[in-house]
Amino acid sequence: MLVASARAQSVPRKVVLEDIAAKVISPAYTDLDSKCRALTNAIGQLVHAPNQASLDHARQAWADAAAAANRARYFQAGPIVDREYVATFYYWKVRGSKIDSTIHEARAIDQAFLNEQGADVKGLFTLEYLLFGQAHQSPGEPKPVKTPLELLCGNDAKPRRDFLLLVGHDLESKAAQLAADWSVSGEQGTRGKFANGGQQSINLLVNQLAAAIESASENRLHFTLDLPKPLPGQLYRIEGSGSGSSLRDLIATLEGLQEVYLGAGGSGLADAVKPVNPTLDKRMREQFAATISATKVIGAPLEDAVINNRAAIQAACDKMKALEIMFKVDLTSALGVTLTFNSTDGD
């Protein structure tokens, strides 16, 4: 125990960053890549033989890809920003009616056509719409006449099937690109630059994590609790409500954050915190566990829990808020982020 503790305290920050890049961020994108490839394969089977079994298989593959994307959600910097791929994986406010009209009005469904489209008709959440349909409608919006499967069947559904496959391939190629970017070792690769960034990389990472936890707290839990009544007409506004994956994705986001902190088969941010503030490290670990546990206790997608189990969402919200404060106040201070992130002078 003492030996392990001494070893943990001697981890240089450069090693921490190398481990986070190589054993947390890079594997997260590799996982996203493999899940997106599986999703494209499943979509291929669905397009080839549209039936309930192939649809269910594609839906499961989509849910896995969405969870993988959420696990990597904490780090929206580097290649995903440089290549302008953020919206592809995280812009979820797609509009079903616009996707439908885009498919119908398309002269030719190919990559050039897709490249011309905006973020609200392509990407991961466009696939969610095409595979799951709209589980919840906005007030005044009619319920869809056909199910997603019916929309994919028949000769007249070919453009929809082509579009579905095209969006799947687009997603897969982008995930593969990100995984490739993060897998390159060496000084000039993304990993090398991140690891050699020293305190600047620590600052970037801590700010990314703080933003991710704030987004999870504000845009998912608080947002859900603050939805105006009557609730049924508002549930479509919850991220992942179309596929019923809202809670699963939120937990994946939190687990991704926790992995950066604890590390995965190597050192994590905790190894930088522990030498300067072991008490904080203990509190961080406990708060992560409490937050994830409270979130799991919700037990049902947020769009269901907000009607049936608001207290559980509120409890998770409180835990997440405490975690957010620890990130923004204690962690930034302990790692010297407030000292070094500020571009201006101090004294």
Added chain:
Amino acid sequence: MATDSSSKKPLSFRASLIDSPVDIAALAAFRFLFGLMMSLAMVRFIAKGWVGEFYIQPSFYFTYPGFRWLHPWPGGWMHFHFVLLALLACGIALGCFYRICAVLFFVGFTYVELLDQTTYLNHYYLICLLSGLLAILPANRAWSVDAWRNPALRTDTAPAWTLNLLRFQAGVVYFFAGLAKFNADWLFKAEPLRIWLAARSDLPFVGPLLDKAWVAYGASWFGAAFDTSIVFLLLCPRTRKPAYLLAILFHVATWILFNIGMFPWVMLVAATVFFSPDWPRNLLLRINVFFGARSICPSFSQRISAMARRQSSHSASGFRANAAVFLLLVFYAAIQLALPIRSYLVSGTPAWTCTGFNCAWRVMIAEKSGYAEFYAFDPASDRRWKIPTEIYLTPRQEMMMDQDPDLIRQMARRMGDDLKQRGRRAVQINVESFATLNGRPSQRLINPGIDLAGPTTPGWILQLAY
């Protein structure tokens, strides 16, 4: 003790510290170095884009009590203001229209510093004080364009109070900065240096040492000892040279390790006032001897020697301290002592409450990070909603505000005023505010149940619990 050159009798306290003539060279050198440094500082400020970030982009400014009427110049005129400050600093350095330049620089720089409390830095405050002092000192009566244009202005000496005033000012900074470090966090937890040094562990060569606890402890104790003793070491002729060398090492190290901008250079220039008043002449003589041996400037040493010989023949009678000046000096000194001492008399921890923290030379002793969320509460409808700060503040302002209860309160009052203007007269403003100080667990900074837009209530700032 100084002696009068004519009588050789020991001088009185007042005579030795106030009236006796001293070589004006140190004063002139300080003027030159300070002016040069300030012109560079102003150019740096513009080049970094801080004029726009600090004084153009914000839609809200945290004003000082009594200075709410001050506003930044509109549009790009703040840039012009800083260009002007740079030119005025050049005027100070050259001693060209010195008095006008020094007064305008003091007024112009102090105006900038009074615009927004979030830009407060101890060394900016020091620059205000030093430029204010220069505005009344006869620093242009030697080695200046003014003295060159107007020979009647020239003198080789100045009354001792002129140099001692600067010595007092620099001494106060060092001494109280050192005294502030005699606290449990600094001495027994090595905080905040433990956090700050670890954040620099990526530096080449010394980096791997910086996350070691013993290094943080060593640096803390050395820093406290340095600040409290350096003035005395600089004043003593026997220790002056090694002390200044130590000061150079200390300030350069702080410059490398921390984002403290011009502060190390301001202090290194300020520390020159502790040298013998004729140090610039001696330095020039040595330089001349060095170059004279190579026949580069054979006549220069003669000019310097002649100046040195004239030293006692000129007096600075125009700047002898009469009773009024003496009283003013005492008054100024009393204020400069009272301001830092007040932080030891207030209740609570100044670094936590921010009461008595500014203008007290509590330099680099607090690693503080905060978080504040503002909520409006309408008792009539029992409705509570969050007010975003982004519409008022830049990220830098928000970061600074989050640590300071008074700034949080000022923000709340502005939010309350805005809501009142929109007809919501009974709305309260509450804040969820947390902060951490020197590695402590974050804790509430402000009582969340108090209406911050209302009258000030005792206990609205929560004391540091542990």
